[in-house]
Amino acid sequence: MIASPGPDDDALLARYAAGDAVAARQLLERLAPRILRLARRLLQDPVEAEDVTQEAMLRLWQIAPRWQAGGAQPATWLHRVAVNLATDRLRRRRGVGLDEIAEPDDPDPGVVEGMMQTDRLRALDEALAMLPDRQRVAVVLRHLEGMTNPEIAATMGIGVEAVESLTARGKRRLAQLLQGRRDDLGYDR
Amino acid sequence: MSQQQWTDVPDEAGLDALFAEARAADPAPPSDAFFARLQTDAQAAQLPGAAGPVTPGLWSRLGAILAGIGGAPGLAGVGAAGLAGVWIGFAAPGPTADLVNSFWQGAASVSPRASVWVDGTETALDTGSADLLSVIDGEMQ
Numbered sequence: 001m002i003a004s005p006g007p008d009d010d011a012l013l014a015r016y017a018a019g020d021a022v023a024a025r026q027l028l029e030r031l032a033p034r035i036l037r038l039a040r041r042l043l044q045d046p047v048e049a050e051d052v053t054q055e056a057m058l059r060l061w062q063i064a065p066r067w068q069a070g071g072a073q074p075a076t077w078l079h080r081v082a083v084n085l086a087t088d089r090l091r092r093r094r095g096v097g098l099d100e101i102a103e104p105d106d107p108d109p110g111v112v113e114g115m116m117q118t119d120r121l122r123a124l125d126e127a128l129a130m131l132p133d134r135q136r137v138a139v140v141l142r143h144l145e146g147m148t149n150p151e152i153a154a155t156m157g158i159g160v161e162a163v164e165s166l167t168a169r170g171k172r173r174l175a176q177l178l179q180g181r182r183d184d185l186g187y188d189r
Numbered sequence: 190m191s192q193q194q195w196t197d198v199p200d201e202a203g204l205d206a207l208f209a210e211a212r213a214a215d216p217a218p219p220s221d222a223f224f225a226r227l228q229t230d231a232q233a234a235q236l237p238g239a240a241g242p243v244t245p246g247l248w249s250r251l252g253a254i255l256a257g258i259g260g261a262p263g264l265a266g267v268g269a270a271g272l273a274g275v276w277i278g279f280a281a282p283g284p285t286a287d288l289v290n291s292f293w294q295g296a297a298s299v300s301p302r303a304s305v306w307v308d309g310t311e312t313a314l315d316t317g318s319a320d321l322l323s324v325i326d327g328e329m330q
Contacts, residue, residue: 016235024231032227037216050223057227061234121211143208171201178204 009074010067017064024061031075032057034145035082041140042086044125052089056082072154079147079155083137090133127177135170142167 007015009030015023035056039049059081060074067074128136134156141152142163152163219227259266 016231019235021232021235024235025228028224028227028231032224033216033218036219036223040216050219053219054223054227054230058230058234061231064234120207121214124207124211143205144211146212171204175201175204178207 010069013060013064013067013074014069016061017067027060027074028057031060031078034075035078038079038140038145039082039086041125041128041144042083042137043089044129048086048089052082052085055085076151076154079141080157083141083155087133087137090136123178124174127174130177131170131173135166135173138163138166139170139174143171 007026009027012023012027012030016027032053036049036053039052039056040046043049043052056078060078128140131139137156138152141147141155142149147155149160149163149167152167153160156163158166
């Protein structure tokens with residue numbers, strides 16, 4: 001997921017820091033669509049997703065002169081910044097701290113009963129939006145962005161076991177939430 | 190995707206198919222306007238002095254000096270010592286004899302006479318320090 005063809009991101013970032021405008025464009029073409037897609041999936045708001053992407057890219061440009069090649073990959077670093085920025089926005093939306101968000105264990109199909117959308121992906125997005133932030137991030141990175149658990153661990157700044165726990169709980173919760181949308185999903189009754 | 194493929198939903202295995210469908214969906218690429226904004230940001234950050242190797246500024250250098258003396262705790266110690274010096278200068282404390290006496294707890298006022306220092310039953314000396322030296326010389330001889 002992280003690897004890209006051509007010059008590696010480290011080299012491009014070094015060239016950017018040295019004043020190479022072409023390197024900036026290559027990095028943008030390589031990284032910005034991924035970050036924008038991730039931000040859209042996490043925030044489900046196109047305007048906020050663009051804001052997060054712009055801020056994350058700006059931070060990459062700012063750190064470029066001090067970037068140490070051979071450490072974290074720029075793409076991983078950028079994903080982490082984007083996840084943090086998106087999580088901050090999700091917290092502000094909810095007005096409560098991340099740790100204060102309850103992670104319900106019991107199925108609550110009633111939460112989704114009122115939804116009338118028929119598109120499966122829309123149903124998935126809406127169910128994802130109901131997950132606690134960390135579960136949502138882990139599930140999106142694992143199952144929609146296709147990152148490996150170690151990559152997710154690096155992106156979220158947590159251990160691999162925590163990633164496994166978050167994705168398992170998130171997936172279980174998603175299944176519970178989507179149970180109320182069998183018709184939307186084309187699920188045979 | 191056929192209806193049959195969704196018969197497992199909402200089992201977690203069915204979710205995998207839903208995830209695969211979401212991954213396969215072609216997300217809208219960044220709009221031209223947005224991409225142009227990103228490029229503008231990149232160029233602005235790349236301007237000389239904005240993104241190139243930067244000479245450490247005054248604050249950076251002060252920060253380095255501060256780090257060299259142990260960071261904020263070190264600075265606090267230096268500051269406290271400086272303030273103590275200023276206070277001593279203004280307060281002009283009096284002679285320090287009393288302080289010395291209290292430190293030695295009276296030892297400084299002990300009589301130098303030999304009678305105080307040796308057992309009177311052995312030497313019966315009640316002489317000054319010069320006499321004591323002569324006594325010691327005699328013993329050595």
